[in-house]
Amino acid sequence: MTLPKYQIQQLGTSDYEAYLTFLDVAYACRFFSSGKNGDFQLRVFITRPKDYTDVYYNLGFGVWNSEKHTVDDVVELKNGDFQQILATIASISLDFLEANPTASLYAEGSTPARTRLYQREITRHRHLIPENLQIYGLIRDKDVGFIELQPGINFDAFLLSLK
Amino acid sequence: MSSTATKSVSKGTSLRKSREDAQNAEQKTDSIVTKTLRMANTLEKYPKPAR
Numbered sequence: 001m002t003l004p005k006y007q008i009q010q011l012g013t014s015d016y017e018a019y020l021t022f023l024d025v026a027y028a029c030r031f032f033s034s035g036k037n038g039d040f041q042l043r044v045f046i047t048r049p050k051d052y053t054d055v056y057y058n059l060g061f062g063v064w065n066s067e068k069h070t071v072d073d074v075v076e077l078k079n080g081d082f083q084q085i086l087a088t089i090a091s092i093s094l095d096f097l098e099a100n101p102t103a104s105l106y107a108e109g110s111t112p113a114r115t116r117l118y119q120r121e122i123t124r125h126r127h128l129i130p131e132n133l134q135i136y137g138l139i140r141d142k143d144v145g146f147i148e149l150q151p152g153i154n155f156d157a158f159l160l161s162l163k
Numbered sequence: 164m165s166s167t168a169t170k171s172v173s174k175g176t177s178l179r180k181s182r183e184d185a186q187n188a189e190q191k192t193d194s195i196v197t198k199t200l201r202m203a204n205t206l207e208k209y210p211k212p213a214r
Contacts, residue, residue, distance in 0.1 A: 022196050047199045056211070058202040060195045073194040104211055106202040110194065138209060145209040159211055 003087035003128070006031040011043070018069065023047040026057055027096055030064065031088055035079030043071050044089060046096055046105065059107040061089055073110040086121050093160060094130065101162050108157035116154060123151055132163045
């Protein structure tokens with residue numbers, strides 16, 4: 001069983017030139033959320049700081065603000081399709097890790113509520129997650145750090161990599 | 164005349180720079196940029212567990 005996903009379109013360097021002052025963009029694409037409130041362009045970026053040599057990459061996505069030319073990860077679309085959006089993001093993440101097996105992907109919600117939502121969806125669809133995917137959760141409280149993802153704990157961020 | 168032309172170019176350059184600075188400032192606060200920098204700080208403090 002697979003979840004429905006949106007069709008993605010790769011972005012070219014000219015679409016995110018301004019980021020290149022600060023970031024190394026390993027992957028960039030867009031797709032359109034289509035739902036009860038209309039159509040919205042979302043952009044997904046897999047990035048690391050410029051001149052950063054570690055194999056950690058940030059997974060970031062949000063609604064494209066065509067006036068400011070920025071990605072807004074705070075706005076709530078309430079478009080009734082968040083599962084399809086998350087399935088699309090999950091598929092992009094897996095494809096990236098398969099193409100870059102030594103990389104680790106870091107993901108953190110824009111708010112604690114969103115991070116919890118991502119955790120709930122990961123837990124709910126655990127059976128769809130490939131066995132070779134390792135997911136760690138971050139606990140900032142008492143400087144615990146990253147531990148293997150487990151239910152019943154609220155994590156602050158996630159780190160995905162292949163085993 | 165030439166000083167007017169120079170002034171005009173200089174003004175144009177200044178305006179372009181202002182626009183670029185404004186865009187850079189906006190990009191610096193863009194969620195993709197801020198979260199990527201935050202990731203680097205987080206992983207420096209909390210390294211990935213050894214397998």
